[in-house]
Amino acid sequence: MTQPRKLTRFWRIQTSTQAFLFLTPALLLLGLVLLYPLLNTLWLSLQHKVLIRPDRDAFVGARNYIKAFVDPRIRAAALHTVVFTVGSVGLKVVFGMMGALLLNVNMRGAGWVRSLYMLPWLVPSIVASLVWRWIFHDQFGIANAMLQSIGVPAVNWLGQDATAMVAVILVDIWRGLPLMTLLLLAGLQMIPRETIEAAMIDGAQAIQRFWRVILPQMRPTLIMAGTLSLIGTFNSFNIVYVLTGGGPAHATEILVTRVFRVAFQNFNFGYAGTLAVLIIVLITLLTSVYNRLLNESGEEVQA
């Protein structure tokens, strides 16, 4: 048989020339628009560079990094990021799980529910933020109109620290819930039917069934979807920027909007670079956790 030899040759040719040819365009593009800017940012982060005072430009080594760790604005932004991310992801996981259980049922008209459920995901993030800004309008917004109709006084949603944070979280949940539900639904559908049916025959009540049978099996999916959502939420620039601009008085300023402000309002490019590097380090750590979870679930990096 010549076949095995031919096949070996096949894979060898594939490996040597094709791998190179097939990867070149992607690596060139990524190198140019991602890696080169990354290295640039690293270099920038070690410099003092403010657009309006070019005479003071200097290499300062780790000074920007030290500044970042004692900067009260950054500490505040980090705290807001934690509140925003944990609040949004936590609620997305809880309601996403409920939504997934709901959509997993075969019911007449369930197809329609499923399609409508995905709607917010198709709304561009800028649009989502603008629509909610209108809903939360302090005088003419429908949110306050609804509150007043049941006798609750109007709230200046986007004008107060706590409610502005609630609003930002709510909008992020609104836009992210369909995606989360979809991921959890995929996990739910991987649970063998027999496990659920066996629990039913045992006479377990629906709630017991959920806690004892479904939830333990959903653990890997929940952790994976949660991590993924964590990274995405952490980076929700558009929603925060358009909904509140980080206000009122920095109350909803998260790390990514802070970087933007340092770079394009204070024009402190060096320091903005430092902050960007720190965020990227954090993202890389989170990604490696996510990658490990992928590995454990069998969708590993190697084929």
Place this chain on the structure above:
Amino acid sequence: MKRRKFWFPVLWWASALLFLAFLVFPVLWMLSTSLKPSSEIFHTPPHWIPEHPTLHAFTTLWQRGNFLRYLTNSLLIALATTGIAVVVSSMAGYAFARLPFRGRKSVLFGILTAQMIPGVLFLLPIFVLIKQLGLLNTYAGLILANVAFSLPFAIWMMYGFYKHIPAELEEAAWVDGAGVGGTFFRVVLPMGLPGLSSCAVFCFLNSWDEFVFALSLTTGDELRTMPVGLFHFVGQYGIEWNYLMAGAVLVTIPAMLFFALFQKRLLSGFAAGAVKG
């Protein structure tokens, strides 16, 4: 069992409607506001359904704004981004799925990480880069940035698809005398087509939603995309919410049409790949 039969659908529909009320209401409210005349916007309490529905906001936008231009820009940029990203990522995805080469795992991890990094963090160096290339205020500059930020996800998605296509088919084609190119174009590509099309939808939606680059890599009105045009409306039309919401409707419709066209493939493809949420 009988009791369940009656109560279960009632409970199911009650909770389904509760979810949908939250998820669909803002979209309906956007639509309702866009159909109101300016005088009705500031009515308290607001009317849920416009009392005097009118297309006034849409026609005014059409006359005053440059929406047709924004729409063309958005479409052009999104389609070009999608085309390039799909070709490049299907090749790279194939290489990662099939061809063992050194450093494959680390490159893949790098790409996964790149997928998680928001463009806004690289805005400054990318601005400088695009300027150095002389691509500020050009379609090419925006397309380049959009392609680069769609690629990591697209590569992961295509990698996931190719991994699930059995290698035996390619081997058989090769044994039958097809060349390297022939094997890829006649066997691999057709098999990966469902993956390719959902990858295309993602790149399109991603590019359609893109805001930060479109805002900062262009200066004039000429090259504005729909989201940026809408954002500038906030300044221009400040409190004229019916105009704003009409603009919002116009930005949303193309994305929905795209989704409606590819819905089935999209959802199945979605579960297969790793996803930016």
